[in-house]
Amino acid sequence: MKINLKINGISKILEVEPGEFLLDVLRRNNYLSVRRGCDNSSCGVCTVLFDNKPVPSCSLLAVKANNHEITTVEGIQEEANKLAKCFGEYGADQCGFCNPSMALTVYALKQENKNATDEEIKEYLVGNLCRCTGYVSQHKAIKKYLGEKNESS
Amino acid sequence: MKVVNKKVGSVDGVGIMKGRKAFTDDYADKDSLIIKVKRSPHAFARIKNIDDSKAKALDGIEMVLTYKDFKRISFTRAGQGYPEPSPHDKFVLDKYVRYIGDEVCAVVGSTEEICLKALSLIEVDYEVLEPVLDFEKAIDNKTIIHDEPEAKEMFDIGFKPKKNIAASYHMHIGDVEKTLSECEYTIKETFYTQAQSHVMLEPHAVNTHIDYQERLVIYSSTQTPFHIRRIIAQALEIPMSKIRVIKPRVGGGFGGKQAIHGEMLAAYVTYKTGKPAKLVYTRKEVFESSYSRHPMKFEMALGADKFGKLKVIDCKVLSDTGAYGEHALTVFMVAGSKVLPLYNKVDSVRFSGDVVYTNHTPAGAFRGYGAIQGNFALESAVDILCHKMDMDPIKFRNLNMMKEGETSPIFAIMGEGTEGTPMNMDTCKLQECVEDGKALIDWDNKYPYKDMGDKIKTVGMAIAMQGSGIPLIDMGSATIKLNDDGFYNLMVGATEIGQGSDTVLSQIAAEELNTTIDKVIIYSSDTDLTPFDVGAYASSTTFVSGNAVYKAAKALKTEMLNEAARIFKVDIKQVEFDGEIFKVKNSDKKMTLRDFSNEITYSEEQKQLQVTSSYVGPKSPPPFMAGFIEIDIDKETAEIDIIDYVSVVDCGTTINPMLAKGQVDGAIVQGLGMAMFEDVKLAKNGKLISSDMLNYKIPTRLDINKLTTKFVDSYEKSGPFGAKSVGEIGIDTPPAALANAIENALGVRMTSLPITPEKILQKLKENEK
Ligand code: FES
Ligand code: FES
Numbered sequence A: 001m002k003i004n005l006k007i008n009g010i011s012k013i014l015e016v017e018p019g020e021f022l023l024d025v026l027r028r029n030n031y032l033s034v035r036r037g038c039d040n041s042s043c044g045v046c047t048v049l050f051d052n053k054p055v056p057s058c059s060l061l062a063v064k065a066n067n068h069e070i071t072t073v074e075g076i077q078e079e080a081n082k083l084a085k086c087f088g089e090y091g092a093d094q095c096g097f098c099n100p101s102m103a104l105t106v107y108a109l110k111q112e113n114k115n116a117t118d119e120e121i122k123e124y125l126v127g128n129l130c131r132c133t134g135y136v137s138q139h140k141a142i143k144k145y146l147g148e149k150n151e152s153s
Numbered sequence B: 001m002k003v004v005n006k007k008v009g010s011v012d013g014v015g016i017m018k019g020r021k022a023f024t025d026d027y028a029d030k031d032s033l034i035i036k037v038k039r040s041p042h043a044f045a046r047i048k049n050i051d052d053s054k055a056k057a058l059d060g061i062e063m064v065l066t067y068k069d070f071k072r073i074s075f076t077r078a079g080q081g082y083p084e085p086s087p088h089d090k091f092v093l094d095k096y097v098r099y100i101g102d103e104v105c106a107v108v109g110s111t112e113e114i115c116l117k118a119l120s121l122i123e124v125d126y127e128v129l130e131p132v133l134d135f136e137k138a139i140d141n142k143t144i145i146h147d148e149p150e151a152k153e154m155f156d157i158g159f160k161p162k163k164n165i166a167a168s169y170h171m172h173i174g175d176v177e178k179t180l181s182e183c184e185y186t187i188k189e190t191f192y193t194q195a196q197s198h199v200m201l202e203p204h205a206v207n208t209h210i211d212y213q214e215r216l217v218i219y220s221s222t223q224t225p226f227h228i229r230r231i232i233a234q235a236l237e238i239p240m241s242k243i244r245v246i247k248p249r250v251g252g253g254f255g256g257k258q259a260i261h262g263e264m265l266a267a268y269v270t271y272k273t274g275k276p277a278k279l280v281y282t283r284k285e286v287f288e289s290s291y292s293r294h295p296m297k298f299e300m301a302l303g304a305d306k307f308g309k310l311k312v313i314d315c316k317v318l319s320d321t322g323a324y325g326e327h328a329l330t331v332f333m334v335a336g337s338k339v340l341p342l343y344n345k346v347d348s349v350r351f352s353g354d355v356v357y358t359n360h361t362p363a364g365a366f367r368g369y370g371a372i373q374g375n376f377a378l379e380s381a382v383d384i385l386c387h388k389m390d391m392d393p394i395k396f397r398n399l400n401m402m403k404e405g406e407t408s409p410i411f412a413i414m415g416e417g418t419e420g421t422p423m424n425m426d427t428c429k430l431q432e433c434v435e436d437g438k439a440l441i442d443w444d445n446k447y448p449y450k451d452m453g454d455k456i457k458t459v460g461m462a463i464a465m466q467g468s469g470i471p472l473i474d475m476g477s478a479t480i481k482l483n484d485d486g487f488y489n490l491m492v493g494a495t496e497i498g499q500g501s502d503t504v505l506s507q508i509a510a511e512e513l514n515t516t517i518d519k520v521i522i523y524s525s526d527t528d529l530t531p532f533d534v535g536a537y538a539s540s541t542t543f544v545s546g547n548a549v550y551k552a553a554k555a556l557k558t559e560m561l562n563e564a565a566r567i568f569k570v571d572i573k574q575v576e577f578d579g580e581i582f583k584v585k586n587s588d589k590k591m592t593l594r595d596f597s598n599e600i601t602y603s604e605e606q607k608q609l610q611v612t613s614s615y616v617g618p619k620s621p622p623p624f625m626a627g628f629i630e631i632d633i634d635k636e637t638a639e640i641d642i643i644d645y646v647s648v649v650d651c652g653t654t655i656n657p658m659l660a661k662g663q664v665d666g667a668i669v670q671g672l673g674m675a676m677f678e679d680v681k682l683a684k685n686g687k688l689i690s691s692d693m694l695n696y697k698i699p700t701r702l703d704i705n706k707l708t709t710k711f712v713d714s715y716e717k718s719g720p721f722g723a724k725s726v727g728e729i730g731i732d733t734p735p736a737a738l739a740n741a742i743e744n745a746l747g748v749r750m751t752s753l754p755i756t757p758e759k760i761l762q763k764l765k766e767n768e769k
Helices: A022-028 A073-090 A099-112 A118-125 A136-152 B013-017 B053-057 B112-121 B176-182 B225-236 B263-273 B283-289 B328-337 B371-389 B393-400 B430-441 B501-512 B541-568 B593-603 B657-676 B734-746 B757-768
Strands: A002-007 A010-015 A047-050 A053-056 A069-071 B033-039 B045-051 B061-065 B103-109 B123-128 B165-173 B185-193 B205-210 B216-220 B243-246 B277-280 B296-304 B310-322 B348-357 B449-451 B455-465 B475-482 B488-492 B520-524 B575-577 B581-584 B590-592 B610-616 B624-634 B640-650 B707-711
Touching: A047 A099, A053 A099, A073 A099, A073 A136, A073 B013, A099 A118, A099 A136, A099 B013, A118 A136, A136 B657, B033 B112, B033 B263, B033 B283, B045 B103, B053 B061, B053 B112, B061 B112, B061 B263, B103 B112, B103 B263, B165 B328, B176 B296, B176 B310, B176 B348, B185 B371, B205 B263, B216 B225, B216 B263, B225 B243, B225 B263, B263 B277, B296 B328, B296 B371, B310 B328, B310 B371, B328 B348, B328 B371, B371 B393, B371 B455, B371 B734, B393 B430, B393 B455, B430 B455, B430 B624, B430 B640, B430 B707, B455 B734, B475 B501, B475 B541, B488 B501, B488 B541, B501 B520, B501 B541, B541 B575, B541 B581, B541 B590, B541 B593, B541 B610, B581 B593, B590 B593, B624 B734, B640 B657, B640 B734, B657 B707, B657 B734, B734 B757
Parallel strands: A002 A069, B033 B277, B216 B243, B310 B348, B488 B520, B640 B707
Antiparallel strands: A002 A010, A047 A053, A047 A069, B033 B103, B045 B123, B061 B103, B165 B348, B185 B296, B205 B216, B205 B277, B296 B310, B449 B455, B455 B624, B475 B488, B475 B610, B575 B581, B581 B590, B624 B640
């Protein structure tokens, strides 16, 4: 069956199977920044923005995206660039398998609550696991990124 | 120094964050055949018959592979240098299945859906056998797990398959019993460490195709591309010259990707069919069917004289390697060789025991590699002894631990699977590590504990060491070439797996060539294009591969000076090079690097300047550290809040202080996970209960408050720009430091991992009785 959706601001008509998950549809259509880390929505690596809210695309049926907006990191390149710079400053990037999903989630947080406290940042990102960094450097980098936006806006 | 020991962002961080094609599965052909593996529901069984007729009849199924398709060539998946110190006890597919999750057969088809359907249509007739599920009952069990005649050791590792022993080892110095009998204070305790899963976020992935030269190309998320090439060539009898292994970006390894996993099946399918194929493990397969950390049992005895001098250490160890013997001997030995030298002034020391087969998910390499297990046992035992002697644990360590300039006879006796190499500790800043850590955690105000009403605040500590590569075995190499326009390519076999080696190695080259890191373009791990390297394991990359890069850069610089001297028509001694400009001493003759490179590329006596250098370490200088934990324990529930973890590390020069900190931070948190909750749980029949990330909890953002990581000044002469390695050491101390903190606060000794509130409450209750 066909679904209509907007991916990164561009309208698309995609052919999907009824039982297919959005993650697999996106990868099949070359949105390769969206990746799989688990079998049951517990790692956060597959995060996309669904009408600007972060959701795990591995457990979202593709048909549910019909007439909605999906954002992958390909759609927020400039913000990802900024966040990457902050990560670089704190040595917060390691394998990076979690990073594109981190960029999307942090970007969404910035839209919702740019003055998030330490605890709010942690709560918001708790579903985005990272096995490499131990989180502390990421946390500092994310705070820096959120702060930057504050200054410019 | 201009580039080394400086805050330099990683060379690939921006591209990865922006989601560029990077990881193995991003490179899979869109029309790849999908491979799915049917996995054993029995802990031990013989396959009597596989009826795959219905599966084969399905539209879209290309083939079903069973043991009948493969010649019986035994190998080890371990991913080590050749000949491996691990038994060859594995076949691509076998008629025996030895753990729940072991490979039964594989289906190959056009879509995942078809493959799953085919799997469900395959009927397997098993003769179910009695499994060995208690590693303490494995030796001489009536069940023999590896009875096949092809299973063999490559050299003497104490392999006794008829007794379910994959490897065994014994060493002693002095007379342990005698020394123990002479000691004023002695203690005895038994410790258990659990299996731990790596949970790297990228599951194991491989894809394969045949290129236009009719060669087999394998993209693999591996830590050891060169070993993968060799093992596949040997096991599938494909000429090695026909195989190219490319390692793209790897999404974390921690040792879990040192071994070969789906590569064998994918390579076979493509080699047979000529079609592209791929195999990506599900998370369940990663948990159940790759491997985890070796669980171990330690029976420890220590003795000290009346002044608190440690006189004797005795460890009897039993290790569970699961169904296959990957890294059986070497992990076992590291539990001694990279732990015992911490206390080098003892009169007697003994380390002995066996590594046994069971019908569990296999065990294999995992960051720490035995040292974390051994560290938990020894550093816990040391604190028990301190309590018995009523001696401050820091004072005890200052009195007894390894100091700079000293050595331990253990280095010469114990290597990894072989004899060791003697070495002196040219750098060992353990004293500074302990002192600084003590100040940073505010030990004097918090030790042994502080009553805070509902909670008790306490601190605990442990010291650790690791190695820097395997001396005389691990080889790394690097090629550097100068391009026109004056920039360099650096080609290394070293394997970037997220630890930052591409960045660190580029920094080393840039420093020696006096240039900036953007002028060094690195490419790592392609068996056709980059020179050999054993891969990313044993904390070897910065030290071993880094030394190779340093040597290559130095040699290239000499070649460049030679060429410049020729162009200037002067003696090489007259030429100076500052990274950008060649100058003749006491003259105004000069030339930019750019002009120089263009000239030798296009104008006169044109040539490609390129150098390859290799490095094998004559020794493996250990990094050292002291770890201090501060926790608050709830008096009623025994819930633990980690307030801070202080790590003070001596890893020589930090080539990249930020990335080095990242290595320590990340390892500390993995170590805390092992200390506090990570646990591979099994049902009675041997089935893994913790086979997903809901049942196997790794630390989240909410578990970690503060990490205080510091490096002491240290310069290791044998390392590149003074560096030692830093990839593993961070993981070693948390289990012992936590257990020690708990005893400081509550007076109970936790002897098995993970240390959960339930276990603490239970111990407290037992103590009341
Ligand atoms: S893949 Fe893990 S949450 Fe979606
Ligand atoms: S950087 Fe590897 S999982 Fe986060």
